[in-house]
Amino acid sequence: LKMRAERLMAGSTSVACDANNINILCETSLQRIFEYAEEIKPQIVVIDSIQTIATEDVDSSPGSITQVRECAASLLRFAKTTGTPVILIGHINKEGTLAGPKILEHIVDTVIQFEGDQHYMYRILRSIKNRFGSTSELGIYEMRQSGLRQVSNPSELLLSQDHEGLSGVAISSAIEGVRPFLVETQALVSSAAYGTPQRSATGFDGRRLNMLLAVLEKRVGFKLTQKDVFVNIAGGLRVTDLAMDLSVIAAVLSSNVDTAIEPGWCMAGEVGLSGEVRPINRIEQRISEAEKLGFTDIILPKHNISGLDTSRYHIKIHAVRKVEEALRELFG
Template structure:
């Protein structure tokens, strides 16, 4: 019997090495190489298993080369998720045969969003594979999402869940067993919660390891492409804020969606980081409630609920993410530095761009901010990247510096250049229309 081999794999990008290396030559990260044990038969077994899974998914159908003009690109079938925010982020719906990776911090609401969405897909047979929660826990979550009141009897709760015949729950962590159940039930959508808990017998390592995550994701990708059944993978993020597992996981999938938000805020942001079938500049906004997530179709009204008239350091801006305009409240606080080095802190806004705008105020306008602490916050826990926010950031900083409030009817948007000029921005008509809907006149 041949001895197993020892190899080292980068936990960030998946780069392999025969010996331990301090700095990864591929991604440049330090202390990311982990030791793994490779069986001599692992590669052949994984290849045979993957080929078997693909053959089962194709049901004997042979694939052959086609000329470019013979391939039909019209009306690519998409599944309506019955969720306007999720459909927007996906680019119009879930493409059949695609594989989507949904990431986010623990407890942010990934499983809630997924289960809530598929409860509305009454016309599709969905297989929900859970490696973290039991079937009883998922049923309790489904009852809560279906808005079952606490004072209702258990019989009433069972009736409300009993009407859902399209959702199949499977608590399993073995990839081979999952494929057997898929072959048996023939679902139209597969959910894996989460990819870090799934393992295959062909890889001699623990679940969640680099090799396991990579091989399981690759096998699910081959199944999705061969069968045309879309697969949604739920993944965790690490302490650095990136998706846990090898970096190749993000390259394997078709779409990477990140569910963001602070647990102390009621809002959740669904942002597309990669999308082969749509734009990556779209975002969806949800409000967390006791019975699940509620879509926020008009975020401007919720983000500007409080009356700050008479307070300095607050400016309203009209921002656009993707094709969606909404109003954002920019808050700034300027105070005398208590220590030798002034602080520059930004929440929801690019820290380096804040430093650039402060330098423009120093050089071009003449405001002395070198000995001042500057704190900037985008209200509501949002993270905005629109360059048109420059003008509201400068206005909020100046308002706080001179302790003079900005008039209540003002809404501003504009990019500020290094010479201090206000540059034109795109879609100004949409921004003005959004501001006028909420009563802004200047």
């Protein structure tokens, strides 16, 4: 703890990170924690981790369902009666869910998940449950030696600048929470080396990828049954926005015909089973984000353009109703 604190303090200029304001208690007894908290009256309490805390009122080992439930309930009462914010840290298993009893999520007011890929420098703070606000918020941070740094404009970091002339790359204007940002969608289509073609997606729903490939084959006429398809969302990001559909289809087709999408083009739109491009939400935020980053053309669902004043945007807007129209705009 001391070595890590010295490393983080050396790279921080914030007054709030003054080491004299931090008190560390190496204790697993809940009663001793409450005694110490009553003595110093902290502004915030961090328990690391809730699975190691035990109370004398319960005769079971730490980490059991009874201990975790009773300790969390006691800490909740302490937070409510004293007005002190309490942060409980719980372990995450390999599947990315809370290890141990799920009852912990029902007791607390807010569940915030800190996720990220070990191969990337970015970390994402995602709200799973929130009794006091929206769960659609998203925070992106950059992991540095001196600690975490907030990424105020994630679009610039999620876009690689050297993909010009490369096939299989499409840019999508996505919304995660309330934040718009542009995401690079990468796809690779190759002949299947084995009998069964592979379908692999990283950062994108694999079942939705299979649906989009079926739409591309049935409605547009491109045969992909004997080809491997790999889709990756650049930057290690996991995106659930349905407006990514159009960029996934464009990237797959771009790799299939080995033709690069012209630079300066981005897109957003949900694709239906009949090949139509369905309307999406927060269209003005998506257009403004693309315009801010210097994009010249954007493809959007035609339904979203009706009633929208496009004259105040400097970016050229292409309204499409079907997937074929969008692909015609991109590839001619």
